[in-house]
Amino acid sequence: MSRPLIISDCDGVLLNFIDPFVAYLASEHGLTLRMTSFALSGNIHDAAGEPVDAARFPMLLDGFFTTHMPTQTPIDGAVAALADLAADCDIVILTNIGDRHAATRTEELARLGMPYRVIGNLGPKGGPVAGLVESFQPSLAVFIDDLPPHHSSAKKLAPAVHRLHMVAEEPLRELIPPAPDADARIDDWAEAHAHIRRLIEAI
Numbered sequence: 001m002s003r004p005l006i007i008s009d010c011d012g013v014l015l016n017f018i019d020p021f022v023a024y025l026a027s028e029h030g031l032t033l034r035m036t037s038f039a040l041s042g043n044i045h046d047a048a049g050e051p052v053d054a055a056r057f058p059m060l061l062d063g064f065f066t067t068h069m070p071t072q073t074p075i076d077g078a079v080a081a082l083a084d085l086a087a088d089c090d091i092v093i094l095t096n097i098g099d100r101h102a103a104t105r106t107e108e109l110a111r112l113g114m115p116y117r118v119i120g121n122l123g124p125k126g127g128p129v130a131g132l133v134e135s136f137q138p139s140l141a142v143f144i145d146d147l148p149p150h151h152s153s154a155k156k157l158a159p160a161v162h163r164l165h166m167v168a169e170e171p172l173r174e175l176i177p178p179a180p181d182a183d184a185r186i187d188d189w190a191e192a193h194a195h196i197r198r199l200i201e202a203i
C-alpha cells in the first residue's frame with residue numbers, strides 16, 4: 001500500500017514571507033508594504049507615500065527570491081511537524097516560484113531542516129496536485145496552502161485530495177477569508193499536525 005502524500009505550499013505555510021519581504025523592500029528599495037488588504041502589489045509605497053506601480057511587483061519579488069531567500073525563517077512548528085509526518089508520509093513542496101529559484105529553495109528548506117522535494121510552479125496548483133496524485137497513487141493526499149484560489153483549483157482537478165487552508169502568518173490571518181473550497185482552516189502547525197495524524201489514522 002502506498003504511503004500518504006502531503007503536498008505543501010512554502011511561503012506563508014512553511015516559511016515566513018511577509019516580514020522578510022517587508023525588510024527587503026525597506027533595505028534594498030526604500031519601499032514600505034502595509035498589509036491593509038491581501039494584495040501585495042497594491043500595498044507597496046515609496047518614501048513619499050505614493051503607491052508603487054503594480055508593474056514593478058514581479059521584479060521586486062524576483063529580486064527578493066534572488067538575494068534574500070536566506071532571510072526567510074521557518075513558521076513555528078513546521079519543521080517538527082513535517083519531520084514527524086515524514087516517517088509515514090511522502091512530502092512534496094509545491095511552491096509558486098520561478099524555475100531558477102526552485103534549486104535555491106530546495107537548499108534553503110534543507111538547511112532549515114526540511115529536506116524535501118521542491119516543485120516550482122506558476123499559476124493555479126490544481127493541475128500539479130492532480131499530477132502528483134497520479135504519480136504517487138497515495139493512500140491519502142493532503143494539500144496545504146494559504147491562498148483560497150489554489151484550493152478551488154485543487155478541488156476542481158483533484159477533488160479527492162483533503163484540502164487544508166493554513167494562513168500561518170499573523171499579518172495575513174485577518175485578511176485572507178476562509179477558503180470556500182477547503183475542507184478545513186487551521187492556521188497553526190501544532191493543530192494541523194494533529195489534524196493530519198487523525199486523517200492518517202482513519203485510512
Ligand SMILES: [Mg+2]
Nearest residue numbers: 009011012146
Ligand atoms: Mg503561500
